[in-house]
Amino acid sequence: MNEFDNGGRLIKKCEEDLAVNKCEGACVSKVQPSVNTPSGFLKDCKCCRETHLRSRKVTLTHCYDADGNRISDEKGGVLSFKLREPAECRCFKCGDSTR
Template identity: 75%
Template sequence: MGQWRWPVMAICAMLSCVAVEAKNHYGTECETLPSTIHIVKEEFDDSGQVTLNCEEDIAVNKCEGACVSKVQPSVNTPSGFLKDCRCCRETHLRTREVTLTHCYDGDGNRLGGDKGKVQVTLREPADCQCFKCGESTR
């Protein structure tokens, strides 16, 4: 048993060093950042023809960053390693109404006034943090 103990301890020590080194180098940098997405909303008639096409570039929040994950040897898991994977994602989503103002009819003519505006509902991250991968935030 003494033969097997030293290599496992050496692996543990090596992995711990790697995890600490990665944490110091990358850190946990999960944050909510501004971004822009292009939204297209189309409406169709009964025959499937486009009757309205609206689009807009909209400012939204996104979750981005790195979370520290760890791997350590384990005699209790089939793979021989216990993995603690962390992912950057939203703590909750907020709902927001936005107006698309670049609207065109089925022939490609630009629409103005109330016909040239369409409301759409977005869900975007209100805040972000690191979570265990695969776990629900709700």
């Protein structure tokens, strides 16, 4: 993540290895013959997605100035921000944005 001054000049670039929640998993999907659908098959596709996003404060501690020199913590070598990540994963109908 980069931090810029009001003039758009790079103040510092910070990075960190973070564990971030994500939704993944197996949801049972089905395909069955159907005389009521044009394709001849009734598809019931389920996808794993979050029920909502939660906010988490993250602090990056590996920061560098515009020249690539490491900035110490005492000289502002950290950058904090809020990250929104998935929470409470569930199976939903694929393509359904209303959940």
